[in-house]
Amino acid sequence: EKGGYDYFMLKEIAEQPKAVADTLLGRIDGSGALHLDEVRIAPSVLREVDKVVVVACGTAYHAGMIAKYAIEHWTRLPCETELASEFRYRDPILDQRTLVIAISQSGETMDTLMALRHAREQGAKVLAICNTNGSTIPRESDAVLYTHAGPEVAVASTKAFLTQLVACYLVALYLGQTRGTKWGDEIRTVVRQLSEVPGHVERVLETMEPVRALARSLAHKNTVLFLGRHVGYPVALEGALKLKELAYMHAEGFAAGELKHGPIALIEDDLPVVVVVPSPRGRSVLHEKIVSNIQEIRARGARTIVIAEEGDEAVVPYADHLIWIPAAPTLLQPLVATVPLQVFACELATARGNEVDQPRNLAKSVTVE
Numbered sequence: 287e288k289g290g291y292d293y294f295m296l297k298e299i300a301e302q303p304k305a306v307a308d309t310l311l312g313r314i315d316g317s318g319a320l321h322l323d324e325v326r327i328a329p330s331v332l333r334e335v336d337k338v339v340v341v342a343c344g345t346a347y348h349a350g351m352i353a354k355y356a357i358e359h360w361t362r363l364p365c366e367t368e369l370a371s372e373f374r375y376r377d378p379i380l381d382q383r384t385l386v387i388a389i390s391q392s393g394e395t396m397d398t399l400m401a402l403r404h405a406r407e408q409g410a411k412v413l414a415i416c417n418t419n420g421s422t423i424p425r426e427s428d429a430v431l432y433t434h435a436g437p438e439v440a441v442a443s444t445k446a447f448l449t450q451l452v453a454c455y456l457v458a459l460y461l462g463q464t465r466g467t468k469w470g471d472e473i474r475t476v477v478r479q480l481s482e483v484p485g486h487v488e489r490v491l492e493t494m495e496p497v498r499a500l501a502r503s504l505a506h507k508n509t510v511l512f513l514g515r516h517v518g519y520p521v522a523l524e525g526a527l528k529l530k531e532l533a534y535m536h537a538e539g540f541a542a543g544e545l546k547h548g549p550i551a552l553i554e555d556d557l558p559v560v561v562v563v564p565s566p567r568g569r570s571v572l573h574e575k576i577v578s579n580i581q582e583i584r585a586r587g588a589r590t591i592v593i594a595e596e597g598d599e600a601v602v603p604y605a606d607h608l609i610w611i612p613a614a615p616t617l618l619q620p621l622v623a624t625v626p627l628q629v630f631a632c633e634l635a636t637a638r639g640n641e642v643d644q645p646r647n648l649a650k651s652v653t654v655e
């Protein structure tokens with residue numbers, strides 16, 4: 287049942303190109319138009335929406351953080367992303383014009399379920415993004431967009447995360463299409479770029495041997511830090527979460543711009559720091575800023591592990607280890623940048639003798655609050 291792999295997690299990492307392709311299947315056509323008729327919230331209702339709130343936990347929350355960038359960019363609607371467990375105890379301001387997006391692999395996470403119940407009581411419309419047919423969260427939502435990752439068995443989420451991202455991009459683009467903002471060339475271009483992602487992920491997976499070797503060489507370390515900016519920031523958080531849960535290491539993700547507000551004090555000689563670098567072809571200011579962040583930490587002794595787009599020569603002088611990923615547009619980059627971090631955490635867990643599929647103290651579906 288593990289299909290020749292030692293762990294379900296390895297199998298599920300390898301299934302990601304297919305999971306992404308399956309989640310796109312039937313939802314985009316050859317001309318680059320989106321077909322999300324399954325989202326049964328009337329277009330007239332979607333046109334009235336004046337605010338989007340995304341709620342989720344754990345890895346799904348990281349997907350939701352990335353959704354915020356995509357929704358704001360493609361719809362120009364204000365969007366907040368919040369941990370479900372914080373949202374519901376805060377008396378959030380919601381009404382009939384609020385669209386709440388609840389993201390959950392299992393569809394059974396209690397905090398996310400309670401958040402969506404609260405939102406519906408306030409009159410908000412709830413759209414679930416879920417991987418499990420007929421589970422509680424989609425049953426209690428106004429509409430659902432299923433991710434087609436297939437069953438995820440390993441406790442640590444991998445392929446579900448990538449498909450959650452795809453679903454978030456589709457929703458953001460669909461909202462843009464329905465509301466008439468940015469519809470046209472840009473959406474068609476992005477849809478085409480999304481359809482290229484399975485091939486990119488396949489290529490990343492073929493080049494992971496150096497990442498595994500690096501992970502094994504760091505098995506004795508206590509701490510690994512992760513830095514990112516913009517959508518690379520949630521990717522950094524996700525890389526750190528994978529490492530905590532699988533390798534039981536102290537791992538923390540930071541927004542790179544926050545370094546000098548505190549975290550840079552943690553940098554010491556030979557401390558591994560993974561940096562997610564945005565595409566140099568995208569917003570150049572983002573790229574320049576992160577290159578200077580890499581220089582700053584390296585000058586203080588950090589061992590820099592740099593994830594950058596193929597051909598990004600600017601990072602080469604400051605990288606102790608380079609992990610190349612295929613070129614993708616800035617907003618879509620998390621779909622490729624996350625994959626090496628999954629492999630890294632899985633290999634570190636193995637090297638430390640941990641149980642990869644069943645990390646200590648964790649359950650696949652968290653049905654208690």
Ligand code: F6R
Nearest residue numbers: 344345346390391392395442443
């Ligand atoms: C981390 C992980 C968890 C889940 C979280 C939400 O690898 O798997 O953080 O993402 O418990 O679970 P779902 O998506 O089922 O609501």
